[in-house]
Amino acid sequence: MLVSAKEMLNKAREGKYAVGQFNINNLEWTKAILLTAQELSSPVILGVSEGAGKYMCGYKTVVGMVKGMIEELGITVPVALHLDHGTFEGAKACINAGFSSIMFDGSHYPIQENIEKTTALVNACDVLGLSLEAEVGAIGGEEDGVIGAGECADPNECKMIADLGVTMLAAGIGNIHGKYPENWPGLSFETLAAVKEKVGDMPLVLHGGTGIPEDMIKKAISLGVAKINVNTECQLSFQAATRKYIEEGKDLQGKGFDPRKLLAPGFEAIKATVKEKMELFGSVGKA
Numbered sequence: 001m002l003v004s005a006k007e008m009l010n011k012a013r014e015g016k017y018a019v020g021q022f023n024i025n026n027l028e029w030t031k032a033i034l035l036t037a038q039e040l041s042s043p044v045i046l047g048v049s050e051g052a053g054k055y056m057c058g059y060k061t062v063v064g065m066v067k068g069m070i071e072e073l074g075i076t077v078p079v080a081l082h083l084d085h086g087t088f089e090g091a092k093a094c095i096n097a098g099f100s101s102i103m104f105d106g107s108h109y110p111i112q113e114n115i116e117k118t119t120a121l122v123n124a125c126d127v128l129g130l131s132l133e134a135e136v137g138a139i140g141g142e143e144d145g146v147i148g149a150g151e152c153a154d155p156n157e158c159k160m161i162a163d164l165g166v167t168m169l170a171a172g173i174g175n176i177h178g179k180y181p182e183n184w185p186g187l188s189f190e191t192l193a194a195v196k197e198k199v200g201d202m203p204l205v206l207h208g209g210t211g212i213p214e215d216m217i218k219k220a221i222s223l224g225v226a227k228i229n230v231n232t233e234c235q236l237s238f239q240a241a242t243r244k245y246i247e248e249g250k251d252l253q254g255k256g257f258d259p260r261k262l263l264a265p266g267f268e269a270i271k272a273t274v275k276e277k278m279e280l281f282g283s284v285g286k287a
């Protein structure tokens, strides 16, 4: 069922667990994530970056693939199809294409401009019943060529954006996309608690879920995080399993070159990673 992320995230916040957002890149990725969510009876959010949307031939193709898969695979758990780190233009394109959830990342704009653009999208999403994620304090690391420094958000600015009526808020708390460097000081729980104090009950979003130690994930959930984004970790699992298949020479045996065989270990590896995360986040059985 393709739904907005609002209800699943409010339930997660109240129940003290988090729903995973797993980014998709192609059919195998999408199928692996949807099947795992169904098997574990977990709500799930499919994240699509603008780069991945372009790679998959545009947002309409993505919507068609996801809706078709939900029907053909008999997926009955709540699924949100969510634009990840959208620009203002990208957000409008995804609203038109039929996404059920949007992230507008205005964190690199001066706060006033972030407020203006977020407000316009709050109105557009409200009319259609879509959920909207906003961001304050850029998340570090590189995503689609955009490099942030891993800032800590200003809790007062978080409140300004939260009060606009967004569904959920991503606040930078020292988190980074991709692998964490050796000398990473960890999440700033001080910032998270201060943001929570200002924004009240709004579900908070933790980006850069790859490589955050389990105890930090659990603590973040206890402090109001209800959505955790994971991207790189599925890519790394897929890559390791595919590498192993080829290094073992399996692509050279029989019909091992068949893409349905060649991509199968990577597909299974994504399923295992998604399962591990859903168990850690506590969303199993919560559909």
Ligand code: 13P
Pocket (backbone or CB within 6 Å): 023, 047, 084, 085, 176, 177, 178, 179, 206, 207, 208, 209, 210, 229, 230, 231, 232, 233
């Ligand atoms: P990772 O790639 O670090 O898991 O981050 C994913 C993310 O936050 C997508 O918005």
